[in-house]
Amino acid sequence: MAAPQPTQAPAAPLDMVIFGGAGDLSVRKLLPALYMAHLHHTLPESTRIHALGRQAWDRAAFTQFVDDKVRGFIDPKALDDAAWKGFLDRLGYVCLDATQANDFTALGQALQPGSDRVYYLATAPTLFTAICGNLHGAGLIDERSRVVLEKPLGHDLASARAINDEVGRYFTEPQTFRIDHYLGKETVQNMMVLRFGNTIFEPLWRSPYIKSVQITVAEAVGVGSRAGFYDGTGAMRDMVQNHLLQLLCIVAMEPPVSLDPDAVRDEKLKVLRSLRPMTVADVARDTVRGQYTAGASNGDKAVGYHQEANVPADSTTETFVALRAHINNWRWANVPIFLRTGKRMAERRSEIVIEFADVPYTIFPDAPRQPVNRLMIRLQPEEHVQLQMMAKEPGSGMRLRPVSLDLDLESAFSVRRAEAYERLLMDVIKGRLTHFMRRDELEAAWSWVEPILDAWGNLNEKPRAYTAGSWGPAASSALMAREGSAWAEEA
CATH class of the missing domain: 3.40.50.720 (NAD(P)-binding Rossmann-like Domain)
Structure with missing residues (x-):
């Protein structure tokens, strides 16, 4: 029996x-x-x-x-x-x-x-x-x-610490899920596999083989019903301090020893702590603040930020930020990192672009003068990965033009892909912390962002105007041009 x-x-x-x-x-x-x-x-x-x-x-x-x-x-x-x-x-x-x-x-x-x-x-x-x-x-x-x-968890480092202290009186760190829905996106999670599940990119995923990195989170919408909240927050606190820095961590982190939540988050924390602090002079040179004015968005007229309900007529809150950052470690030495976000931009688009270094010497005198190799990781509105390289056009001669290898995640896999919030809510229910921020990550991000906010206050300059439906102030293009690069839509 x-x-x-x-x-x-x-x-x-x-x-x-x-x-x-x-x-x-x-x-x-x-x-x-x-x-x-x-x-x-x-x-x-x-x-x-x-x-x-x-x-x-x-x-x-x-x-x-x-x-x-x-x-x-x-x-x-x-x-x-x-x-x-x-x-x-x-x-x-x-x-x-x-x-x-x-x-x-x-x-x-x-x-x-x-x-x-x-x-x-x-x-x-x-x-x-x-x-x-x-x-x-x-x-x-x-x-x-x-x-x-x-998010945003706090208005500055001190308030973030105060919230963490108070919540921590009642919930332990393993019980606390600081959510950033960008970490639930399929393509963001695929970045881990792209980098650490393949041998193709890892030898080149470093200086001097990478020329620059750009991360864009662009929104076509204005502030809408969030104007009252947004005017006291701005694009730096609303988007850069959390979404963009978290995306940067996934791009720049070292290989974790496992997928254990703390193993992954330890490596992300190292990236945040390696970001080069920005002085007032750095902020004046390497950041662009913008604020949208009246224009057109998706074919419709769009009012300027000052005309939005609940926005003060003299508000200097930024609705656009572009900046150049640097990571002080061996892997990323001398590689400029460009971050950009804004409202009322030309289209809704979130993407990561890895621009690889130019060939040391070209034997093709008629080759196009543009980035030769770029890895483009699109997060929204559609999700796909594209690797751009040069190829010869059919026919006689050696005429070159860029071609792309595309991975369309929607067509590559027949299974349903859950949206970010659905995926993260299921992670909360199952107690999986990997794709949530740990307290020290959050505070490290604030430690880097806060001096930039303080410098803007000291410089006391108004945000640069940009027309609704554009890609932001012209100064953001100049920021890239100084490094011999261009935003993806301009290249």
């Missing part, structure tokens, strides 16, 4: 709690991502989603709100009536003021007994400490609880 097999304890139910559950991020990203996970059966069956907000709604009013507002942010081809009804059945709503400790009693009553709990703080960072303190006071945090913190 076979020995009885030990029984496995059933998995605990899961409560996903979204502070700011009726806010813009929840409507546009979080709830659509959770629906897609529900549709494809990757969301645990026992999951209940609790939206928290100050609106005096009951559950029926909230589900009607979701039905009215969230469906428009889901691919119509993914909308299935039965799945949508099943998703709505998972939803709950609690009317709660995050600053009022007494309101958290109602939240505790809504949670499933003995559940694992994920608290997603889709609110202003100024509320993070109050939320965590009130969760603790209500006895709603245990060793299995997790907290997700949205």
Whole structure:
């Protein structure tokens, strides 16, 4: 008679709690991502989603709100009536003021007994400490609880440390998920495989074989309904301090010893700590601040930043940043790193361009005068990898022109590719920290960015104007030209 097999304890139910559950991020990203996970059966069956907000709604009013507002942010081809009804059945709503400790009693009553709990703080960072303190006071945090913190985490280094200290009183570092949705993009995660799963590029992934690196995150939209928040933040805090520096870490890091979260994040931290600090003179020479003026975007008229609702007429907040950075280590010595981001630019585009060094001597006098070898990694709107090289045109003679080897991820793989927020939310549920920022990473990024912000204040120069629908101020092109390079759309 076979020995009885030990029984496995059933998995605990899961409560996903979204502070700011009726806010813009929840409507546009979080709830659509959770629906897609529900549709494809990757969301645990026992999951209940609790939206928290100050609106005096009951559950029926909230589900009607979701039905009215969230469906428009889901691919119509993914909308299935039965799945949508099943998703709505998972939803709950609690009317709660995050600053009022007494309101958290109602939240505790809504949670499933003995559940694992994920608290997603889709609110202003100024509320993070109050939320965590009130969760603790209500006895709603245990060793299995997790907290997700949205960016920007703080306004400067001191405020980031203060938030980290306060959240750290209630959640350990392994329980804390500082989210940057760019780290959930398929192509960004493919960078790890591209670099460390192949031998083709690694011998050349260094100085002097790389001439320059450029990272662009361009948005065609303006500040829209976020104007009140954005004017106190600006492009440097909103995009460079987190998204662009995280992308730079993936590009520039050394090979980690494994995919263990701390092994990967240790190498990213080394990159951030190796960034050359910028003096006031460096900032004046190597950074460009811009602010969009009236123009056209996607064929429609677009107002200037000063004409946006809730923007002061004399605001000097930057909506565009371009800068040249350097990494002080052997791999990247003398390789300029160009970072660029902006709103109301010519198109929505996020990409990484690795420009390899020119050939030492060309025997082809009629070769085009342009970058010969470039690796272009497009993150959005479509995701693909393209390697550009020179080839001979058919026919007599030696006429050269650039050709590309393309990897279109959508056509190369037949499986569905989850969007960034869906992928990262599943990582949170499974406790996988690799694609989330550690505290020392965040603070190292602020340590590099803050002197640039201070220098801008000391220089007291207004942002350079650029027309909505353009690629930013002309000075950003001049920044590249000084190194004999050009932005990808100009090359």
